[in-house]
Amino acid sequence: MTASTTRRTTATRSRLAAVASIAVAGALILTGCGDQTKDNGSDSSETSAAPLADKLPQAIRDKGVIRVGSDIAYAPVEFKDDSGKTAGIDPDLAAAMGKQLGVKFEFQNATFDTLIGGLASKRYDIAMSAMTDTKDRQEGIDGDTGKKVGEGVDFVDYFTAGVSLYTNKGDAQGISTWDDLCGKTMAVQRNTFSHDLAKDQAEKCKKDGKGTLKIEDFATNPEAETRMRSKGADVVSADFPIAAYSVKNAGGGKYFEIVGDQVEAGPYGIAVAKDNTELRDALQAAVQAIIDNGEYKKIIEKWGVADGAITEAKINGGS
CATH class of the missing domain: 3.40.190.10 (Periplasmic binding protein-like II)
Structure with a gap:
C-alpha cells in the first residue's frame, strides 16, 4: 500500500511533511495484557x-x-x-x-x-x-x-x-482530508500525536463553523479501532505504519481502509x-x-x- 504525505498547518504547530510508503507484513494485531509485562x-x-x-x-x-x-x-x-x-x-x-x-x-x-x-x-x-x-x-x-x-x-x-486516517472498509463517509472530519466522531489513542492533531482540528472546525468534531480517546489504539468497528466512531487516526498494518491485517484485510494522505511527518x-x-x-x-x-x-x-x-x-x- 502506498500513500503520499501532505502538509497540514494547525493552530499550534507546522511541520514539513514527506513522501512515504509502506508495504506491511506480519500477523494479526495482538495486544499486550497488563502493565509491566x-x-x-x-x-x-x-x-x-x-x-x-x-x-x-x-x-x-x-x-x-x-x-x-x-x-x-x-x-x-x-x-x-x-x-x-x-x-x-x-x-x-x-x-x-x-x-x-x-x-x-x-x-x-x-x-x-x-x-x-x-x-x-x-x-x-x-x-x-x-x-x-x-x-x-x-x-x-x-x-x-x-x-x-x-x-x-x-x-x-x-x-x-506521518499520521493517517482510516475508516471501516467501504464506509469512508466522504472523508479524504482532515477538514472533512467536521461533524464526525473520531476514536484515537489518548496523549498521542494523533490526539493532539485531532484536538487542533476540532478547534478549527468550531472556528470555521463547519460542525463539531467529537473526539473519543482510549488507552490503546486497538480499543479505538474496536469503537469504530462497533459504529461508535466514524474514523480512527494513528501513525501511518500502524494504520497501514491494521488495514492489511485486521480481519484479514477486510475491516479497515486508509482515507486520504498521511500528514505531519516527524x-x-x-x-x-x-x-x-x-x-x-x-x-x-x-x-x-x-x-x-x-x-x-x-x-x-x-x-x-x-x-x-x-x-x-x-x-x-x-x-
Whole structure:
C-alpha cells in the first residue's frame, strides 16, 4: 500500500511533511495484557565484549539491562506475537542496539500516557514506543494548556512517520482530508500525536463553523479501532505504519481502509530523562552504529517501512 504525505498547518504547530510508503507484513494485531509485562528484547553479548559498552552509565553496565517502558499494543512498532513474545520494529532495533552496548533491553508494558511519568519516577530507564519527538515533550509542556507540567525529556531520534486516517472498509463517509472530519466522531489513542492533531482540528472546525468534531480517546489504539468497528466512531487516526498494518491485517484485510494522505511527518524518538545524559549519548551512539553497519536497514526493510528510515541519529530533532 502506498500513500503520499501532505502538509497540514494547525493552530499550534507546522511541520514539513514527506513522501512515504509502506508495504506491511506480519500477523494479526495482538495486544499486550497488563502493565509491566516483561520481555527480553535482546540476545546481546557480554558487556565487556560490546564495542560501545563503556559509554553506558556504570549502574546500567552492572545490571546488564535497560528497562524500556512501552505500550506493547501498537503493531508493527511493538506488539505481542502469537507466542506472546514482544515483537516489532522497536524490539528488533533494541536487540541490535543491545549488541553494541552489551546489555539487554527489557520491554515492560504500560499505557502510552504513563510512559513519560514512568521515566520521571525512574520506573523505566527509557521509553521506546513510537513516541513522536516534539518540543512540548522535550520541555515538559502540556499541549492543551501551554503550561509546564514536568521536566521534559530528551529524545534520540531513530525513525520518521506521518499520521493517517482510516475508516471501516467501504464506509469512508466522504472523508479524504482532515477538514472533512467536521461533524464526525473520531476514536484515537489518548496523549498521542494523533490526539493532539485531532484536538487542533476540532478547534478549527468550531472556528470555521463547519460542525463539531467529537473526539473519543482510549488507552490503546486497538480499543479505538474496536469503537469504530462497533459504529461508535466514524474514523480512527494513528501513525501511518500502524494504520497501514491494521488495514492489511485486521480481519484479514477486510475491516479497515486508509482515507486520504498521511500528514505531519516527524521523528520517533527514544525518550530519556533530562538528567540521564550519559545514557542518552550512549543510545545515540548505538543507533548511529547500527545505521552505519547496515543492521538498521535490514530491520526497517524487514517490517516494510524503509521510507521512514533515517541516516543520522539526532538528539531532540523534533519541532
